Amino acid sequence: MSPTPPAGIVLAPGLIHVPGYLDGPARARLAAELAAALALAPPYTPRMPRTGTPFSVRMSNCGPLGWVSDRAGYRYQPRHPETGAPWPAIPATALAAWDALADYPAPPEACLVNLYGATARMGLHQDRDEDALDAPVLSLSLGATALFRYGGLSRSDPTRSVRLRTGDALVIGGAARLIHHGVDRLVPEAPLLPQGADRPALMPFLPEGGRCNLTLRRVTRPPDA
Ligand SMILES: O=C(O)CCC(=O)C(=O)O
Ligand SMILES: [Mn+2]
Known part of the structure; x- marks a missing residue:
């Protein structure tokens, strides 16, 4: 746990952007750890509640709990919906980032992995399936740069956008914990895949290039919090 707040750009109260938080070696380490995790928990296409419409992102999870969506709804569950296996452990490099940036007295329980191909996006939504809303996401x-959109607590609040680049961290906590946010699109830059040593590790999961985003979440309230 860090006693000092993260150095970064305050986009809104509680919403802190730390550009380039992961340097090249840390990105390569995280990509290798993720590739190992995704080999155990293969990315799959989630579906919207009720309608069953497929998401444009592919997803997987690490940690004791994983966030899933299907016709039955959104929820956290301890097993992969297709293989039935427990999710693999959260990568050490991601846990270290949580310790440095989350300022929360308990570890994350879920690490949602989103894989964006060139045309994938994520509609405006809130992350609100967690009981521990005092913990940040x-x-x-x-990988590829994303145009990340964020607004306010009400869906109709005005929105702004920020580019999230490879290695960037974003803390969504405090007054911003329940803001609406989403990904409009990837920024078409060549190549879509990360430059450098993180590229080969994630190639099998993004063969045409794209972006990988992790969101670390505390789901249950810690016993002594
Ligand atoms: O990909 C991103 O930057 C955002 C992902 C997100 O909001 C989510 O998984 O809930
Ligand atoms: Mn979200």
């Missing part, structure tokens, strides 16, 4: 990005 910590986002880490690898």
Whole structure:
């Protein structure tokens, strides 16, 4: 746990952008750890509640709990919906980022992995399936740049956008914990995949390039919090 707040750009109260938080070696380490995790928990296409419409992102999870969506709704569950296996452990590099940036006295329980191909996006939503709303959501990005949109607590509040680049961290906590947010699109830059050593590790999961985003979440309230 860090006693000092993260150095970063305060986009809104509680919403802190730390550009380039992961340097090249840390990105390569995280990509390798993720590739190992995704080999155990293969990315799959989630579906919207009720309608069953497929998401444009592919997802997987690490940690004791994983966030899933299907016709039955959104929820956290301890097992992969297709293989039935427990999710693999959260990568050490992501846990270290939580310790440095989350300022929360308990570890994350879920690490949602989103894989964005060139045309994937994520509609405006709130992350509100967690009981521990006093914990931030910590986002880490690898690969292609995304146009991340954020607004306010009400869906109709005005929105702004920020580019999330490879290695960036974004802390969504405090007054911003329940803001609406989403990903409009990837920024078409060549190549779509990360430059450098993180590229080969994630190639099998993004063969045409793209972006990988992790969101670390504390789901249950810690016993002594
Ligand atoms: O990909 C991103 O930057 C955001 C992901 C997100 O909001 C989510 O998984 O809930
Ligand atoms: Mn979200």
